[in-house]
Amino acid sequence: MTLLxxxxxxVGGKGGxxxxxxxxxxxxxAAAQGQNVLLISADGSPGAAGMFGVRPGFDATEVEVGLHxxxxxxxxxxxxxxxxxxxxxxxxxxxxxxxxxxxxxxAPGVGELLLIGKCTHEARTGDWDLVVVDSASSGHxxxxxxxxxxxxxxxxxxxxxxxxSWMIDMLGDPAFTAVIxxxxxxxxxxxxxxxxxxxxxxxxxxxxxxVVVNRTRPQLYARSTRESVDGxxxxxxxxxxxxxxRLLDAVELGLARADIASAIDRRLRSSLPAEADLLHVPExxxxxxxxxxxxxxxxxxxxxxxxxxx
Amino acid sequence: xxxxxxxxxxxxxxxxxxxxxxxxxVGKTTVSAAMGLAAAQRFDGDTLVxxxxxxxxxxxxxxxxxxxxxxxxVRPGLHAAMLDPGPAWDDLVDAASSPDVAAAVKANxxxxxxxxxxxxxxxxxxxxxxADAIDSGRYDRIIVDTPPSQNALDFFDAPQRVESFFTxxxxxxxxxxxxxxxxxxxxxxxFATFADRLLGAEFFGxxxxxxxxxxxxxxxxxxxxxxxxxxxxxxxxxxxxxxSPASEVLDRMQVLGTALDDxxxxxxxxxxxxxxxDVFADPKVLDLATRLVSAPTSAxxxxxxxxxxxxxPGAEYVIERSAVxxxxxxxxxxxxxxxxxxxxxxxxxxxxxxxxxxxxxxxLDGG
Numbered sequence: 015m016t017l018l019x020x021x022x023x024x025v026g027g028k029g030g031x032x033x034x035x036x037x038x039x040x041x042x043x044a045a046a047q048g049q050n051v052l053l054i055s056a057d058g059s060p061g062a063a064g065m066f067g068v069r070p071g072f073d074a075t076e077v078e079v080g081l082h083x084x085x086x087x088x089x090x091x092x093x094x095x096x097x098x099x100x101x102x103x104x105x106x107x108x109x110x111x112x113x114x115x116x117x118x119x120x121a122p123g124v125g126e127l128l129l130i131g132k133c134t135h136e137a138r139t140g141d142w143d144l145v146v147v148d149s150a151s152s153g154h155x156x157x158x159x160x161x162x163x164x165x166x167x168x169x170x171x172x173x174x175x176x177x178x179s180w181m182i183d184m185l186g187d188p189a190f191t192a193v194i195x196x197x198x199x200x201x202x203x204x205x206x207x208x209x210x211x212x213x214x215x216x217x218x219x220x221x222x223x224x225v226v227v228n229r230t231r232p233q234l235y236a237r238s239t240r241e242s243v244d245g246x247x248x249x250x251x252x253x254x255x256x257x258x259x260r261l262l263d264a265v266e267l268g269l270a271r272a273d274i275a276s277a278i279d280r281r282l283r284s285s286l287p288a289e290a291d292l293l294h295v296p297e298x299x300x301x302x303x304x305x306x307x308x309x310x311x312x313x314x315x316x317x318x319x320x321x322x323x324x
Numbered sequence: 325x326x327x328x329x330x331x332x333x334x335x336x337x338x339x340x341x342x343x344x345x346x347x348x349x350v351g352k353t354t355v356s357a358a359m360g361l362a363a364a365q366r367f368d369g370d371t372l373v374x375x376x377x378x379x380x381x382x383x384x385x386x387x388x389x390x391x392x393x394x395x396x397x398v399r400p401g402l403h404a405a406m407l408d409p410g411p412a413w414d415d416l417v418d419a420a421s422s423p424d425v426a427a428a429v430k431a432n433x434x435x436x437x438x439x440x441x442x443x444x445x446x447x448x449x450x451x452x453x454x455a456d457a458i459d460s461g462r463y464d465r466i467i468v469d470t471p472p473s474q475n476a477l478d479f480f481d482a483p484q485r486v487e488s489f490f491t492x493x494x495x496x497x498x499x500x501x502x503x504x505x506x507x508x509x510x511x512x513x514x515f516a517t518f519a520d521r522l523l524g525a526e527f528f529g530x531x532x533x534x535x536x537x538x539x540x541x542x543x544x545x546x547x548x549x550x551x552x553x554x555x556x557x558x559x560x561x562x563x564x565x566x567x568s569p570a571s572e573v574l575d576r577m578q579v580l581g582t583a584l585d586d587x588x589x590x591x592x593x594x595x596x597x598x599x600x601x602d603v604f605a606d607p608k609v610l611d612l613a614t615r616l617v618s619a620p621t622s623a624x625x626x627x628x629x630x631x632x633x634x635x636x637p638g639a640e641y642v643i644e645r646s647a648v649x650x651x652x653x654x655x656x657x658x659x660x661x662x663x664x665x666x667x668x669x670x671x672x673x674x675x676x677x678x679x680x681x682x683x684x685x686x687x688l689d690g691g
Contacts, residue, residue: 029350030568201675234637239634260603261612264641268642269638274671299648
């Protein structure tokens, strides 16, 4: 099964890896397939949901055909939670409701739980074929995915705890939910990705669906032609012009970058769980619309549209 | 004009504290550590690098293990420390209350989690920790690597946020110190019923107890960190932004610059980390690459026909990166800051102390 056959995708990664762009592109790709998609920004900034020219709010807005966006705000989540939980009792007025928001805000894990609660609730409504969440950085995402189980342990009696078991089931169903980690073809981000994958497995019910290596560099040369250019760089023509010599420097730099990307890729491939996809999005030159470029690249990687298995 | 006029050397000479801010993933921690290493080598006295980065990158980069909140001397004159928010909160509570109260606060089951999660507890703990470092008088200059944040100003505002959190009228009402309070008041029964349903009675009791315990502690804690916050906004402190050359990251930095301006503050320096190296911005290289791609076997090529043909894929790469290099340089020219330093994109992040120090000298002298 491919990523887009799931119903709830959490896209996380270290800051600066381009995770919001990847989340936006995945959502758009699914919408282009005819799915009804909700894209949620959950890291406190407009993020992926803000990439379509509309300022996202707490209610879903359709920004393209089949593509809806919203941004989770902590205060709005709390108010909604209190309204839903206490509203039917009919006595939630003034300071009592405010005091609840206040206490709940200070309660351990509740902020994380409300965030996960909003995402899982949207995925459960049946309104959407797919919910894509542009999540907080790796550490926070782990806390959020672990929140239902943690809260159930700390506050086992209250109404909040009762709400957690279906969330844990949904997060732990690999056919329904998948986590995507976005990384770069560099040592430190990849080490952090591998740490994240271990922690995800140990501390949360959710499973890794894919690692996306963003801004990577495919080899510039086929193996058969690489030798001649390596030879040229090692032994340049005598009396080469300055521009010629600088060009060789620039090409050498490109080759070195591609070699590093390949080495990192081999390291990732040998360390990731077999069921997780390893996807690549190349580094682009100057482009007008990065989301569209990434969407095309991810579409190729997932073989969307040509019917080939991924 | 010498290169040093562009670098951050004078900025480190003239200020006691340098606050380094920026979005996540731009190399803020690396640049902070690098500046510390170079400063320790160039200046007399002791330099401290404080990092609040939860990824704990500095220790790895410097090759030392740093536990707790104690500073470690990495090299003669260079000290490094990483924030451990838990003990830093304990220190703040200890300093602001009697041993009995401090022990009761720390024994409260919700204390640690509240400290971690509400109102950016890390920012606040960091300010307390910075206060200790300043008061110790041990350091001639302190480089502060702030937490990655949507808004680096959160760091300055942490004392106000903590104060308003703990002094809210609502909280007084809840914990029995305000008019019409829940505890023993008329609203008590209704509220406790809801709290029980929602959160579990025991948990709600712990929350109320925590706030009651904290009430006498908060004024002293807030006063201590407010002093530091004011100090950071004064002329003895400098503000350095680290950014990547990506347009969306640069845009966010400009937004931060505007917010600083509203408070009468400004970036004293900007470090743009990871720009395409000069070789890609050389018009002669681009010209040659373009000619190779359009007519590989032209007689004007400085390479043999076979060599020219084999260079075509490389030349295409050079053309792509030239466009990026020129685009980045045009954006950087528009940054309104007195001192701008650019660091070329490296093949791999510097992980050895020597590589970091070389980077630090580049930052001090201007790239």
